Amino acid sequence: MKILVYENTFQGFLTAIYEAFYSLEKPAKIISKFDYLRDFQLQLDTEVVEISVNQEKADKVYNAVLKKISTGTLSNLYYLFLSSDFDKGILAFYYLKFAFKKGKYTDNYLVDENVKPVHDIVWKVKQEKHRMKGLLRFKLLDNGIYYAAFEPDHDITELIAPHFSRRLGDQFWIIHDLKRLKAALYNKEEWIISDLTEKELPPLSAKEIEIQEIWKKYFKHISIKERKNNKLQKSFMPVRYWKHLVEKEE
Amino acid sequence: METVKKMAILADSAKYDVSCSSSGSNRKNSGGVGNGALSGICHSWSEDGRCISLLKTLYTNNCVYDCAYCINRISNDIPRASFTPRELADLTIDFYRRNYIEGLFLSSGVYPNPDKTMENLIETMEILRKEYKFFGYIHVKAIPGADPLLINKAGMLADRMSVNIELPSEKSLRLLAPQKSKEKIFKPMAQITQGLMQIGEEKGKYRFSQKFVPAGQSTQMIVGATNDTDLSIISLSQGLYDNFKLKRVYYSAYVPVNEGPNLPALIQAPPMKRENRLYQADWLLRFYGFKASELLDQDNQNFDMDLDPKCDWAIRHFDFFPVEINKASYNEILRVPGIGVKSAKKIIKMRKFGKIDFLGLKKLGVVLKRAKYFITCNGRYSEGLYIYPENLRNRLIQKKPADMQIKIFQESGL
Incomplete structure (x- = not known):
């Protein structure tokens, strides 16, 4: 063979x-x-x-x-x-x-x-490319960079980077694939793909936790309890992606 | 009050609004933050399985109206809160930069009057669009009774506007929302439609025309709070699609939040199955070329809860079938239960390059379990299939786990 x-x-x-x-x-x-x-x-x-x-x-x-x-x-x-x-x-x-x-x-x-x-x-x-345009979560670090970690099934970092460079064009950001240890880095002008093994993050910005708390509160309260349907939720948003979702953190 | 507390109160007050769609706008990011995504993007799903695309909140849940079905009615003793335009704009940007949301869904209780309410919504949008250079999606409610100039101004800032019809008939409105009327609701709706048409004409004349609700308008109806029939509901929807050029009509299974002499009891579960049937019918109107009058009539005024509207139609029009997959037109194929828009398009594309058989259909994603009674491939029915039209209905009714869930849910009385 x-x-x-x-x-x-x-x-x-x-x-x-x-x-x-x-x-x-x-x-x-x-x-x-x-x-x-x-x-x-x-x-x-x-x-x-x-x-x-x-x-x-x-x-x-x-x-x-x-x-x-x-x-x-x-x-x-x-x-x-x-x-x-x-x-x-x-x-x-x-x-x-x-x-x-x-x-x-x-x-x-x-x-x-x-x-x-x-x-x-x-x-x-x-499908995963489209999903991640929605499910990626950025956190603001105290050095002014918005940082997003994710672990996609497929190697889609360079597929979603153009979307975020158009959309979030006026902020520094990093999209970090923790599975493949690579990242897209954006400097408000262009993005590049680079190896990134570093897992230690600089501290979060002072405001970050406050915003996350408001988002979590919103997430909890926007659901109608009479219509609760966890199965439906999971079918749209597979559990394997929850790890990096702010609203799913305890 | 802290923002986090306001968020909890105002999200609770806004959650019964159904629409969260962020599609239809391709606004470009010119030197700021955000853009539209034509197909829309969902960012999360809440525990009820509904998608979260926009930050859906009320500007205030104070309201001078006393609509019987509404959680925010003036006679309810609930916590009240209001954002300021600045606060809400800041929150939108902070969420957007973290990719939590696609934009803002901005609604409000009417307080102290329609004009002032509309002005508050406009101010929020102006901070976002002009000061923060925000090009993401904004869906705003047009408040019935507000000055047409204000409605127009809001339309220039938003991507989508909506006026909620609330209840499908004048009679029901009188019963449950006496301060609202059909006239009051249809006036801003007609104005938006007209604005859209005017922009459409100007687009042909000038190179740069202003944007006016580029993602169109939508509306919402509450289902199950009154005794309106499905026929009257989908006939109304059809009229709205045909005459007002609406992009979407949403249906919201009534969740009993209040007690009242004219309302269903508090313990009643929301009519989810009925809501589901209405959405199925709505899809048939918009994408399958059906007319409301084909789906229901005076003898059948409500949808069959055991069978979806398309199957139901097919059984009642069995002489229309069988449809020959290799010859029939796109519209004929679309009428077959178990074949959706995607499969129908694939069939048309594929049959240019060879005859399609049943195995091929299965691979394409056609639900043969339903479709096989209504189609032939190359002049033949599926092998070994015997059709007894009188028995067809029973064959097509299947109890799905989802039905079970609703049943358990109803029995538990939650």
Whole structure:
């Protein structure tokens, strides 16, 4: 069983897909290095090929998708890459194999076995992106920076950063993915992605706790007790996200 | 009084208002804080499962009116509080910068009169828009009886405006809210509609026209406080969508908060199932091309509590079916129970590239359990399906866990 392992960047992902297309023996799995290092079973496999990033090969795949298929398919590929799905590499390979046959109509084959799994994963990533635009919570630190920690299922920091740079354009902010130890940092002009392992925060601003108390009070009182329905609440707002919600803290 | 105490009192007073939608506005952030998100964004969900998108609060819960159904009526002995415009604007900004909310839903008790109330709401919005350069969402109530100039001014600052109809008939209004009248309520509504149309015309003429409630107007009706029928309620809704170009009509299951000779008893549970049926019917009006008169008539004036309005219609019009998935028009497909707007669109998109079969429909997300009685794929019904029209109704009624919950809830008498 041949396994391709790629470096965890979009270029690395595309390079691995390129190699899969041009190798005689088709790979059984295409795995990110991140997943590979955590899976000891896989490491025992002898036929592991580590693929290093090759910009030229990555560009070839990128441009071929853009020219011969569609921007929609390229965007799906990118969302797929950002997902935490273990099998995303091999799914991308079969998706593209199908896509190079069907061309620009690829994404209309909604129930095809090569297309549907990809669309389903892309939907999950987009769903979480939309949810986090609402569920992210900033706290004002005493150095004047608004800081938000979150632990999303998928790697969506760079997907939501543009939204907050438009919306909260006149304040310093940090969006910190504690799972992946990366962050988007914004300086009122532009945002960048950076590694951020620091977990110790500067103290909160004096006003922060007061505002949080008012928000918690509001949250409690806006609910109609005659209509109480915790199940409905949880279906809209999965419990795994509650950890970083101010209104759900005790 | 401390802000945190005011918040508790005024949130309690505002919570029976249903609308919390933040959709329909794409106001840009030009050099300040905030912007609109066209599809709207929910920021949290309270324990009753309702979405929290806007900071929904009253400016004051003081009120000179004595509407029988309302928690804030003058004759109730409850804690009273008022914000100042500055206080409320500050709070909105502080919440917004922390991403708690999409904006502000600003309503108020009428105190000491409609004009002064409207002025207070306008002042709050002016601080937000002009001083704080806030471009987030604002939904404001138009207070019936306020000067048309004030209503117009509010419309220039807000994204959405609403006037609550409260009760679906003049008779019910007389009974429970004698200080309000149909005329008083429809006047500001008509004014907003006219303002919207005028802006629409100007948009064609000038490059920059002013914004006037870009997200349109909505309204709300209380269900179950009076003996109005579902037919009269959805006929009214249809009129509001057709004539007043409303974006949304909200229905609010009456929560008994007061005692009164003309009111349901205090122990009665809110009619949640009925509210649910009205919303389903409302969706059929807005997105499925149904008319109120198709859904209910003089012989059936209320919705079937066991069956959703679409299934009910389908059973009563069984000669309309079967619909052939590979040939029928979009509007015909939309009439099939178990097929929603999303699936119908997918079907149209997909069938250009090959025939669709039942397995394909299932993968698309069609609820075959309901749809299979009403459709054929390539001229055939689902395999092994026998249809006995007289038995169809029983087949389609399913007890869901949600029904159970409501039942337990009603029995416990809470």
